[in-house]
Amino acid sequence: MADTKEDLPAGTVSHHEIAPEAEKPQLSHEEELRGRDFTISENDLPRGYFRSASFLGSMFAIGLSFGCGVGGFTLVAPILGFIDADIGPDPNLTWVAISYLLTNSVGLMLVGRLSDLFGRRWFFIGGNILATLGCIVAATAPNIPALIAGETLIGLGAASQLSYACRCHQTKHLKFLWGIPFSGFATAIGYAFVFQSSVGWRGVFYVLIAMNVASTLAWFLFYRPPYGRKTRFLKDFDYIGTFIGVLGLILLLMGLSWGGALHPWKVAHVIFTIVVGFVLMVAFVLYETFGNLKEPLLPIRLFRNTGWVITIIPWALGAAVYYALAILWASMVATLYSGGHSAMWAGWRSCLSNCGILFGEYCGAWGKRKTNYQIMVVFLIGSVLLASMATCNHDTPVRAMVLVFLAAAFIGYNEILNSTVATIVIDDQREIGTATDIAGSARSFISTMCSNVYTVVLTNRLAETIPARVPAALLAAGLPSTSIIAFLTAITAGTPAAWDASSSAYSTVFLTTIAFSGIGVMCSFFAPNVDHLLSKDVAVTLHERGTEMVVGGSDGEGRGEGVDVDSWPSYVS
Incomplete structure (x- = not known):
């Protein structure tokens, strides 16, 4: 597949199209070649x-x-x-x-x-x-x-x-x-x-x-x-680190997923999985750092790239918003806004948050340059709109629908920019798969933690607001006290008191997002500018059956100069 350094979607222009040659940052010869050993200019690609x-x-x-x-x-x-x-x-x-x-x-x-x-x-x-x-x-x-x-x-x-x-x-x-x-x-x-x-x-x-x-x-x-010989990596591969890292990540995520949602945090097996998982992840990082490994599973040098690390955080927090909305909005529609409507009505309204994410990603795909400034603006606006959902209740369905769509759209815009910059800003393009998927794994990890926090807050608040507000309202309305427990069991049928209690719980959850959004906003101010890395070069090209070798140039007729397959390293995409 054509992996390009201009990894921003359509409409992105290369640096030499937007600034004179003299204004380009001067890179060393090593920096120019690192991970771009097999780059081909768009003009040198085979015809068609x-x-x-x-x-x-x-x-x-x-x-x-x-x-x-x-x-x-x-x-x-x-x-x-x-x-x-x-x-x-x-x-x-x-x-x-x-x-x-x-x-x-x-x-x-x-x-x-x-x-x-x-x-x-x-x-x-x-x-x-x-x-x-x-x-x-x-x-x-x-x-x-x-x-x-x-x-x-x-x-x-x-x-x-x-x-x-x-x-x-x-x-x-x-x-x-x-x-x-x-x-x-x-x-x-x-x-x-x-x-x-x-x-x-x-x-x-x-x-x-x-x-x-x-x-x-x-x-x-x-x-x-293109491909090459890869057997030498079997001997040098990081088997021990892989085992420690995989086991630690599984246990840590399991514990975080259990705690507060499926089981109380104080339950022994929840504490055990979190603690053991955390200890294993620490051991994994130490082993990858000091183990003198030829082919580590996690190249620690990636984390010395400040721009890459900074990019991951708002990307992951944007994903946390995506998962949170998937949980909260669908639940909010079913609880507050579906009364008197069909199941399909609720299903279509529940699509608003995901459609907003996609719309924002599509808009962000056309961002041409200065993505660092775009990230600052859209993350801040999306965060404010998301927190504004706390003002919504059963009587404001239109406001809620507009806010959730717009909040999701700006967060989606943020996601597409950060996910793209994460592939460009890495120092060595030969590690594009490693860097991107480690970022994706971190994104899933942070999203799991944030989603769990939102779920726990919602559950705990509902446990407080419904018993505190609904019984008093029911008694005032003339319901016998002996019937209150039965009514609470069927509270999903919907009453003004129940809607008020649920609205209060959802408001608390949306206010909770401010804590995570605040971190993302601060990180966005340090988003890297990658304009100087954008070009129309193709890092690796695809080939027809039997010609899986690199096209090193073009003779004007679309016939590239072949390079012996054995001279190709195994990292090509």
Whole structure:
């Protein structure tokens, strides 16, 4: 795939198009060559490269895989209650979603580094095969444990499916197209299968099976990057660090997901998993730093790049807003605004936050330059709008819908810029997979923590506001005291007192976002300017079957000068 240093989507211009040559920052020879050893100017590409079957087929594979990776979670999460009613009930229902997030976070950490070392083609093919198997298991699941097993495989496969879409700039626009049905309208589609089809919730997985099969074939037939000998990395690979890091991340995320939501924080197994996971992650970092490793899983030098680190934080906090809105807005619609309306009405209104994210990403994709200033502005505005949701209650549905869409749009704008800059600002482009997927793993980790905080705050506030406000209002309305407990059990039917109590709880949660948004706003002021790194060069090109070698130049007829495959390192994309 054509990974370019101009990893900002369409409309971005190269630095030499916006400033005289004399104004460009002068880079050393080593800086110019680092990770760009095989860069090819756009003018030197073979004729018709961007119209070739390899390029177009790979674009299709990337876009469809992205839809599969996103849909494996977003299509399923909104209808878990209906699935539980069909093949449950099971107290472990929440693990359907948690298993996806856990395995996806761990998978991202592994896929980036391993594909940098061993090449990407079979990682992407293998990831799609794994996701296909997961969808088959989920589609035929007779119970919730089987569904959890399916989502575990889907999450692992999604690590590769979501990986390339985040670091290849041509896919940024495809991402929006595939994201419309599988992110923007995911809730409505899930509801439609449940309420308006004969196959029910299993239809979601039938669609995902077909998509995964098609994307697997597209990867196999069209994606053919250059490759080289990779066996030497097997001997030097960081097996010990990988084991420690993976185990530590799994335990830490499990503990954070359990605490406050599924179990009280003081429960022994919650404390144990968090503490052991944290200790293992500390040991992992120390081992990667001082272990004198030839091929570490986590190159610590990445964290010496201040611009890269600064970029990850607002990116991750933006993702936390995405997940928070996915939880809070759908719940808010169902609790405060769905009275007297159909289930599909609630499903469509629940799509507003995800549609806002996509709209913002699309707008941000056309940002041409000075992305650091754009990030400062959009993150601040999005944060203010999100906190303003605290002013909404049962009587302000229109205000809530407008604010949630606009807040999500500005946060989406922030996400697309930071996710792009994260691929450009790294010092060594040979580690683009490692850097991007470690950032993605950190994004998932921070999102999990923030989402858990929002969920716990909402649960605790509802536990306070409903008993404090609803019984008094019911007694004043003439309801016998002996009937209050039964009424509270059925409170989802909706009463003014219940709406007031719920509105107060949601307001508290949206005010809680200020703490995380404040951190992101401060980091945004230090966002790096990457204008000087933008060009129209192509770092790595795709080739037809049997010609998987680098095109080093063009003779004017579109015939590149071949380079012996054995001279190519294994990090090429």
